[in-house]
Amino acid sequence: MNTATTTTTVPMSTTPARPWLTGVIIWALLLSAPIWLPMLGGYTALAGRVLVLGLAAMSFNLLLGFTGVMSFGHAAYFGLGAYGAGLTLKYLAASTPLAILGGVLLGGGLGTLFGLLISQRRGVYFAMVTVAFGQIAFYITYSWDSLTGGYDGLRGFARAPLNLGFTTIDITNNSTAFYYFLLIVFGVVTGLQALLLASPFGRTLVAIRENERRARFLGIPIERHIWMSFSISCCFTALAGAMYALLNNFADPMGLHYSLSGEIVIMTVMGGMRAFWGPLIGAALFVVLQDYISSMTVNWMSFVGMIFVLVVLFFPRGLLGMLQRGVGK
């Protein structure tokens, strides 16, 4: 009996546990960040910045990592989200949820419309058109001084306390409360992204990424799926931008600039574009490196560049992809 039991037991593979384990570690670190980060010389606003840029990179990765389409102009939707939130707070109402909605509507709405025009394009043509749109949005924001504040950015707004009816949470002056507010939004959005990727729609996107021609032969409307993926990615990126405006109480045109689009790509590739949490790891590395090294040398970007080159050469799956593979061995 015992022998039979022993012989029929199959050793459990570590593979199914890995994504779950990664998620648990990441959430444990994020939830306890206000406790351990100051001990390591960090500060809560830095953790907030990691969350916001991580969310932007994860949203971008819906397109790059899971649909296989490269956009070099995603900063446009991030920046438009920031301006949407800032303009709502400044001119419409002092309401944080409304500001987030304003940001998503502006950035996501324009991204959806623009996506209709470009979903037929592929490869370098797709990437070039996204850069062009990004720069158009940048220059409009830069030039529309009376509305956007031009180069100096949009000031004169501040995130408002959250009124839940039975209580009010002060996210205006309490940085820890604001961090947890960011974390809740981050959790909801990443949860939605995970559900989306696990759904038949998400599987179809992966099928398009793997072999577009085969997916087309199977009767999948490719252009519509790419457009929807682009549109969802833009909405989530705009939401990240809105959170960025709330974090800084400020929005500026450099938030739409192509250099930020490049940084989002760097974060995604460094972290691992085939891993769900990869872009978050990339964003954390990028933001911490920028914060830490830029205090020591003005040439901090050279260090980020070197690390990027090393990651691409030695860990083509990105840091998280490499770590998950290492655990699986």
Add this chain to the structure above:
Amino acid sequence: MTTPTLPALRRRTLLKSGLAVTVLSAPPIVSARGETPVRIGMVNPLTGILSALAASEVEGARYAVERLNKKNGILGRQVELLVEDSANDVGTGVQKTRKLIERDKVDVIVGDVNSGIAYAMMGVTNELKVFHIVPGGHTDPITGVDCKWNTFRICNTTSMDAAAVTGELVRRFGKRFFFISPDYAYGQTLQNNFIRNLKALGGEFQAELLPINTSDFSATLIKAKAYKPNVLLNNMGGLAQINCMKQFTQFGMQKEMALGGALFELESVRAVPADAQAGTWAMEWWWDQPNVPEVVSYVADFRKATGKTPSARHWFALVAIESVRLAAEKAKTMDGPKMALALEGLELPPEVALSAGKAYYRAGDHQLMSDIFVGDMHPPKGNPDNVFTIGSIVTGEKAAGPVEATGCKMVHPA
């Protein structure tokens, strides 16, 4: 024959090396010290087109901190200067300000050279109630319509600089101006103030607002040539102003029109060809004041310490650091609101004012009232830094006008 092969860098080797570098470069854990230093956080664009001006401010601040620490610091505590690069980007400047306040717990924030960044930093320092000195960001609202109880400014407003020099330019060259200005807070307010002054004198103008980091001015200079102005006012800053000057001389335009404007700082003058070292400009401080013994002594000491002649930017930084000391000593505390009240109306001592006239912080708008030197730029005479001859001195009050005209309504915290 064998092909030489390079030793392969393995992934594991790379990981081990990376770990070693991280451990070696990790910040040391600092244990609690008996006496906490006064921490001053400086945010300035150490990279980008304004980097030369920012580098001078940082150098001036380091010199001032060293000088202060030799004299027992501030309230008996040593002073520590923490410098962050805003990269001439507003978002980065805001982020670095938060970092200095929240992580490094600085008592005072100083910065930024870029008006737009200084303006945005005010939002953070006011939100977090930290004493803030703007040494070199000129745009008017900082001590005008958006003035804050915690912010003091050392350099002039754009309206002060424009008021000081417009009349002189009209009197000497004529009433037809062509403006080249950067399209951000500083350039816009400066140009508007020049235009207001020029219109009051019955002048006419044409103007171009260009992106702050413009490097090619050929199209704009062709327009300027066609307009045939009496004076070309180059309001660009830092490297952009230098590039514009170089192209101006390459086009041979110095034979057709005069040069002038609000600021042509020593750092920029050194970098342009002799042909472009010309025109009538305003200097916010000048090192060559032989009749003021404090200036002579400061210049000699600064040259001994750094090997350089101090510019207006070095003086701004000196005043910023010394103002922290003066405010803290008068208030007997490093508490922001009390320091702000202490600095209001405070007159700088001669070894800080470094000018024949008096210099003080106006209580109504927190703007330093100091002398403005109007004169002519020229190629070096003997000393390579002797490129400016003072023609007249305009007092700060005269150039600034009344507080009411600035639009500032100062509100102190309860």
